[in-house]
Amino acid sequence: MELSSRFPLITSDDTLIGMKALENSSDDELLRLMRTGDERAFVLLYRRCHAGIYRFVLQMCGSPALAEDITQDVFLVLIRGTESFDAARGSLNAFLYGVARNQMLYRLRRERFYVPLEIEQSLEESANAKPLDELTRTEMVDAVRRAVLSLPERYREVVVLCDLEELSYVESAQILGCAVGTVRSRLHRARALLLEKLQPQKKENAAAEVKTARCFA
Amino acid sequence: MNCQSFENVVVDLARLTPLEASVRDAALAHCEACDNCARRLTEEKLLTGGLMALATEMKAAVVAEQVQQNLLSVLRKQRLAAQPERANPGWRYLAVAAAILVAVALGIAGYKMRQTPPVDSQAGSLPATETPPIKDSAGAPTRKQEPTPMVALGIAGYQMGQAAPVDSQAGSVETDTPVPVASTPPVEDSAETPPREQKPTPVVAKKQRLRKFRPDASAHSTFVSVVVGTVTDPEASEVVSHFMPLGDTNPANIQEGAQVVRVELPRYAMARFGLPVNMERYDERVKADVWLGADGLARAIRFVQ
Numbered sequence: 326m327e328l329s330s331r332f333p334l335i336t337s338d339d340t341l342i343g344m345k346a347l348e349n350s351s352d353d354e355l356l357r358l359m360r361t362g363d364e365r366a367f368v369l370l371y372r373r374c375h376a377g378i379y380r381f382v383l384q385m386c387g388s389p390a391l392a393e394d395i396t397q398d399v400f401l402v403l404i405r406g407t408e409s410f411d412a413a414r415g416s417l418n419a420f421l422y423g424v425a426r427n428q429m430l431y432r433l434r435r436e437r438f439y440v441p442l443e444i445e446q447s448l449e450e451s452a453n454a455k456p457l458d459e460l461t462r463t464e465m466v467d468a469v470r471r472a473v474l475s476l477p478e479r480y481r482e483v484v485v486l487c488d489l490e491e492l493s494y495v496e497s498a499q500i501l502g503c504a505v506g507t508v509r510s511r512l513h514r515a516r517a518l519l520l521e522k523l524q525p526q527k528k529e530n531a532a533a534e535v536k537t538a539r540c541f542a
Numbered sequence: 543m544n545c546q547s548f549e550n551v552v553v554d555l556a557r558l559t560p561l562e563a564s565v566r567d568a569a570l571a572h573c574e575a576c577d578n579c580a581r582r583l584t585e586e587k588l589l590t591g592g593l594m595a596l597a598t599e600m601k602a603a604v605v606a607e608q609v610q611q612n613l614l615s616v617l618r619k620q621r622l623a624a625q626p627e628r629a630n631p632g633w634r635y636l637a638v639a640a641a642i643l644v645a646v647a648l649g650i651a652g653y654k655m656r657q658t659p660p661v662d663s664q665a666g667s668l669p670a671t672e673t674p675p676i677k678d679s680a681g682a683p684t685r686k687q688e689p690t691p692m693v694a695l696g697i698a699g700y701q702m703g704q705a706a707p708v709d710s711q712a713g714s715v716e717t718d719t720p721v722p723v724a725s726t727p728p729v730e731d732s733a734e735t736p737p738r739e740q741k742p743t744p745v746v747a748k749k750q751r752l753r754k755f756r757p758d759a760s761a762h763s764t765f766v767s768v769v770v771g772t773v774t775d776p777e778a779s780e781v782v783s784h785f786m787p788l789g790d791t792n793p794a795n796i797q798e799g800a801q802v803v804r805v806e807l808p809r810y811a812m813a814r815f816g817l818p819v820n821m822e823r824y825d826e827r828v829k830a831d832v833w834l835g836a837d838g839l840a841r842a843i844r845f846v847q
Contacts, residue, residue: 359617362617362620362621362624364614364617364618367613367614367617368610368614371610371613375605375609375610376601376604376605379603379604379605380600380601380603383600383603384596384600389603392605393605393606393609396605396609397609397612397613400613401613401616404613404616404617404620405620462595465592465595466592466595466596466599468592469589469592469593469595469596470596473593473596484593487557488557488590488593488594488597489593489596489597489600490597491597512553513553516553516586516589519589520585520586520589523589523592524585
């Protein structure tokens with residue numbers, strides 16, 4: 326019944342039994358079955374992978390509608406087989422993340438003239454109001470979200486993958502198509518940028534202290 | 543550990559990434575000694591907490607159900623789009639046409655194979671008991687045939703002789719008979735006269751020509767029935783002529799493995815070798831032994847009475 330409520334197109338008892346039998350199958354096996362037209366395999370695969378991809382895209386672009394579109398496109402690619410998945414090169418999850426990343430970067434570059442200004446303004450207002458350690462939880466989460474969204478793409482994606490999706494450096498490197506050391510260095514730099522964005526007041530105060538010191542010197 | 547080394551590990555330390563115990567202890571010891579690094583670690587931990595809070599909140603974000611329904615409908619459409627190709631009537635018609643063509647081809651091939659059995663395989667598969675006994679002119683068996691290995695050529699000739707009457711005119715032995723008698727020019731004066739120098743025609747080729755003959759021959763047609771068997775020494779009751787060479791036969795060409803095949807020929811064939819022929823018994827058949835070389839070519843012939 327739970328499956329029927331989540332997946333209204335899957336209703337019969339036989340289908341439910343079949344889905345339970347398939348739940349222990351690997352991603353590759355489910356993909357093979359899905360390509361033969363097995364809906365149960367597709368539903369299970371979707372259940373396993375869609376949430377992470379959706380969150381990844383949502384945290385990268387900040388738009389739920391765009392994240393849904395891209396998530397749908399990612400699974401359309403899987404259904405239509407327009408991009409071949411090679412199990413030897415990585416997991417299916419990493420492949421789907423990679424497809425989502427490519428789709429998202431394409432869309433963001435196409436729509437880059439319309440996105441960031443409002444976010445930057447709101448972020449600065451929010452961050453200027455209170456330092457990180459004084460923010461309430463909701464405000465802190467909102468500030469962090471905006472700070473993440475304001476990062477350059479190359480830093481944003483490592484923060485999203487490593488810190489928000491909690492993927493390992495190796496998995497992130499597979500998705501991004503770069504070396505593990507690159508992921509580590511980008512993450513380090515990204516966190517430094519986040520701290521800068523979340524503590525502008527402190528930075529200004531530090532700068533004022535330095536200025537004052539210089540004046541007196 | 544100095545501040546530079548601490549900076550290299552502070553992110554992993556704040557993210558609770560597994561580190562070597564010695565590195566971790568050294569970093570924490572450095573934090574106790576260095577206020578800047580301790581503050582740096584605190585900031586990183588706060589940032590990690592903020593990111594974890596964001597991640598926790600984002601876990602509640604779900605894709606609209608419409609997305610999965612759209613995807614399932616696409617999957618179904620794709621599956622349905624693939625099915626009509628299998629159920630396409632055009633394919634069905636093509637399949638039926640192909641099946642008919644294959645059946646016709648198989649029928650033709652089977653008919654041809656039945657009419658022209660492969661010589662080699664027949665020789666190996668035909669049991670020796672199928673070999674009919676050699677009969678004299680009255681039809682009584684003269685001697686028992688031993689189940690010796692048969693010459694493939696002779697077996698084919700036997701089958702031809704059973705199934706294919708020759709409807710050619712008298713005197714056209716060279717196209718009617720399965721033995722290379724045909725290739726031998728008629729001997730006009732005597733049996734001792736050597737035949738004209740001519741290469742013996744392969745008997746197989748003549749048999750292929752015989753296959754074209756039909757069994758519904760007219761009353762005037764002459765049957766050439768070839769009775770096959772490995773002939774041993776002729777019995778005393780038979781009167782035989784000398785072996786008359788065919789073509790450029792010489793004793794050196796008759797190698798081991800040569801066999802003698804008994805055939806029946808129209809009596810007028812004797813005239814071609816210069817033997818006297820009773821014209822009143824012109825249409826009767828006469829037996830002859832054909833000496834086949836190891837290569838299957840007829841080397842000599844003798845007539846039997």
